[in-house]
Amino acid sequence: MTLSRRWRILFKGLLGMFSLATTCASAADWYEYQSENFTVYSDVPERRVSQLMRDLERFRRTAFSFTGLEQSPENKKLRVFHFRDSRELEGFTGDQKIAGLYRETWEGPIIFSRDSDHGISGSGLIFHEYVHHLMRERSGMTYPRWYAEGFAELLASAELRKKHVLVGGLPEWRLSAWAEDEPLTIAQLLSPPPLAPQNGADNSRYWNNYYASAWLLTHYLQLGYNAGHPDYRAATTSYLQAVAAGENVFEIFEEHFGRSTREMETEIRAYMRDDIHRYKLVIPEYTYSIPRRELNKNEQLFLLADEAVDFGKPDLAMEYLKQSEQHGLGWQENLTAMAVIEAGNKKYKLAEKVAEEVGEYGQISHLTAANLARYYLLRLQALTVTREWSDDYYEAAIKYGKIAVQMGPDYLPGYRSLWSAYQLKGKSDEALQVMLSTYQQEPNHLNLNATIGFYLAHLGKNALAREYLERVAAWSHSEELRSRAESLLEQQD
Structure with missing residues (x-):
């Protein structure tokens, strides 16, 4: 069976797992x-x-x-x-x-x-x-x-x-x-x-x-x-x-x-x-041209699905992704995004086949690599709940995390999966190294400051954690983040 035919079968298999009911997910041109x-x-x-x-x-x-x-x-x-x-x-x-x-x-x-x-x-x-x-x-x-x-x-x-x-x-x-x-x-x-x-x-x-x-x-x-x-x-x-x-x-x-x-x-x-x-x-009106580019179908769906996941709406994300065009540009990214959502729901059968097939596909984009790193990280996290471990999943998460970082150095989700895999392995120095290298690029990133501050505090490095926690306490509008940062700072005083 050819690789492209296997992809079509996998794609149809994933789509078959979801309701075909009408949804609010967009079909308009973006x-x-x-x-x-x-x-x-x-x-x-x-x-x-x-x-x-x-x-x-x-x-x-x-x-x-x-x-x-x-x-x-x-x-x-x-x-x-x-x-x-x-x-x-x-x-x-x-x-x-x-x-x-x-x-x-x-x-x-x-x-x-x-x-x-x-x-x-x-x-x-x-x-x-x-x-x-x-x-x-x-x-x-x-x-x-x-x-x-x-x-x-x-x-x-x-x-x-x-x-x-x-x-x-x-x-x-x-x-x-x-x-x-x-x-x-x-x-x-x-x-x-x-x-x-x-x-x-x-x-x-x-x-x-x-x-x-x-x-x-x-x-x-x-x-x-x-x-x-x-x-x-x-x-x-x-x-x-x-x-x-x-x-x-x-x-x-x-x-x-x-x-x-x-x-x-x-x-x-x-x-x-x-x-x-x-x-x-006296501020004149902005008169420069504003060029626009039509998003292809799969690109549009991936963008909206990605934000839906960030909002904690995986079902909405899947509603978007299941509209993907099988032969369109970007379908590989969308298919692996569905695999990640499935893994988050502890459903691995078809998602595992998708991940394996992509591994045989050759060169992949930073988005696909980041999705695969996330997929294997989720598999690894599920095992650690029962105190199990898989070197294969760990090595795959590291491999695809590094590919994502190399091919998309401005795409932080790739870094995040990489340092998370190191954390699960207990390699705190390697995890911190990835976090701090990311910080050099995005020093004002709220979520990154929170991650570094909380992790340093977890490691008992309170003096190093303080500057990051202070930024979280000052910047965040999240009650949970802000309260947690303030509590840790109070413990240090």
Whole structure:
């Protein structure tokens, strides 16, 4: 039997294992759009996607102009998945009310959004999270939570006008914060409680107030001088640098600002009676061309399935992958992706045949190699649960992990499978070496900092773990990640 015929039989075998019921998985044509700093994947009409990208580019220029940072490219373009069908987006989020979200993934940060008449700035969420992304990429400094969130809110409320941009307006999505509550005190901002609710209580109202109060304090420190108040910009910079160096947030406040926290609160209450000052920046519209490329069927399905897996939706991923074209470019990647999903469900029969067949196929892409490394890693992990081991699976995971890294040096999932295999073998030095070599490429990658920090702490290397854990505690919006990092840091103090 020829190799191609065996592939067709295997492919049909995998497809036969899944329901043929109608799903929400997309069958529309998707395109890849490229601007200077963003990559967008979308099935939305070209005109609307182009406007979204022009708004993102213009907001980015606004952020750099306001902060005075140098406008140089990021390590990796931020990716956006922009959906025409809100039901398809709901398949990922599980919530029809969500219009957009920002996620940290192993392939870098992504934005998910749906097409609407309100544009990308409607909720402030996309701009807010992009500011966090820029602060991590550019500053090289860990900020206290009140400033990180307050500054993100300050910029996120930017209004993109025809010939200029206004920064500093009241965020519309925070209008309810002070309907029944007073702004939080500076002491409360400097020492916030854990993100996770205590005793199952709903703390969303508190955090809405926290974000609004952080915006108010940051607004006053950055823009209050325009309304005749003292100019605290230099003091803010020196204070933040001291906090990042480990100084006590309370003890040095008066030293840097020349005011106690209570005196500063009195000034802010007076500031609240003034008209909110907005800062006007002349930022021209983004006029460069935005080329697009139609994704082939299998490429489109792989991209969406890959994100579905990251969202913890393997069934949705399979709904996409089972639409793959058997003879189309990229079908090898899609078939091995299905094998990985099957292995994750402890179903190995057909997936094992797929993995074996690919091994005979000759040269493979970095995506296929990463899938195979992941497949053999899952087989190995399943064995370790019952204290069993397979040198064959281990060697295959290492082999394909190295191929993935060599052929796709910017693709982090390949590195991840490689260091995970070393960890299972108990080779901590080799695992750390792979992690740290990856870190040299992506020093601001949240998930990577978390992995290194937690692993170093596990090995008892607390001093080395601290810098990574501090970044996780400062950057992550995941309650689980942040709480775990904060707990480990407290144990070290």
